[in-house]
Amino acid sequence: MSYSKKERLSNLALTLHNTFPELDTLQINNIHKPLIICDADEVIFDFMNSFEKFLHSNSLHFSWNSYALDGNILNDKKKAISKNEIHEIIQNFFKKKTTSMELVKDASYSLRALADRFNIVILSNIPFQFYEKRKKALIKYNLNFPFFANKGPKGKAVKHISKIYKGDLWFIDDSPYQVKSVKLETEKTNTILFISNKKLERLMNNKNYGDFFSNTWKKNVQIISTRKNNL
Numbered sequence: 001m002s003y004s005k006k007e008r009l010s011n012l013a014l015t016l017h018n019t020f021p022e023l024d025t026l027q028i029n030n031i032h033k034p035l036i037i038c039d040a041d042e043v044i045f046d047f048m049n050s051f052e053k054f055l056h057s058n059s060l061h062f063s064w065n066s067y068a069l070d071g072n073i074l075n076d077k078k079k080a081i082s083k084n085e086i087h088e089i090i091q092n093f094f095k096k097k098t099t100s101m102e103l104v105k106d107a108s109y110s111l112r113a114l115a116d117r118f119n120i121v122i123l124s125n126i127p128f129q130f131y132e133k134r135k136k137a138l139i140k141y142n143l144n145f146p147f148f149a150n151k152g153p154k155g156k157a158v159k160h161i162s163k164i165y166k167g168d169l170w171f172i173d174d175s176p177y178q179v180k181s182v183k184l185e186t187e188k189t190n191t192i193l194f195i196s197n198k199k200l201e202r203l204m205n206n207k208n209y210g211d212f213f214s215n216t217w218k219k220n221v222q223i224i225s226t227r228k229n230n231l
């Protein structure tokens with residue numbers, strides 16, 4: 001069968017999901033258990049505290065003026081560094097610190113406890129070249145769940161998972177932008193905006209993104225368990 005160029009391009013667009021590895025490789029162990037899709041930075045790994053220390057060691061600091069990296073990383077002259085410089089510092093950070101980042105309080109214990117009753121998938125916007133380092137860190141903390149690196153909004157990836165897996169879905173992320181993206185693509189996915197870092201929480205003017213807001217893993221477990229029992 002031959003395809004026109006236009007058809008071939010649209011077929012390609014359907015198979016590219018901006019994840020590594022491709023989501024088609026995802027295997028769900030127990031289809032009767034609901035599935036939790038869990039972010040990594042700031043949800044499992046204590047990103048901001050590690051990143052702030054890394055900035056200090058590079059004569060930079062974070063100004064905590066808003067919920068974004070852009071505009072908040074200042075040099076020793078108190079001037080915000082450029083987007084290119086931010087990209088570079090993030091790349092260096094992941095290169096040097098991915099395997100040594102500490103965990104968010106109760107993350108490992110809670111996820112391992114939830115794994116008795118839920119399937120767990122980790123979906124993290126870490127640059128693809130650091131996939132193996134992150135995998136190593138997850139194994140180190142006994143969190144060897146299926147792990148996918150993602151690029152850009154996560155809504156498309158979650159929608160794709162919802163096609164592979166028909167059961168109840170949960171999504172946990174610290175980014176309002178990602179929670180919005182998921183709700184936009186798959187309305188029925190239960191979402192938790194989870195911000196455990198107190199300084200970040202103070203910068204959130206609006207916490208009403210998605211279905212639930214939480215600032216501890218204890219609360220995440222409570223929300224997920226209660227909702228499940230009510231189904």
Ligand SMILES: [Mg+2]
Nearest residue numbers: 039041042174
């Ligand atoms: Mg995150």
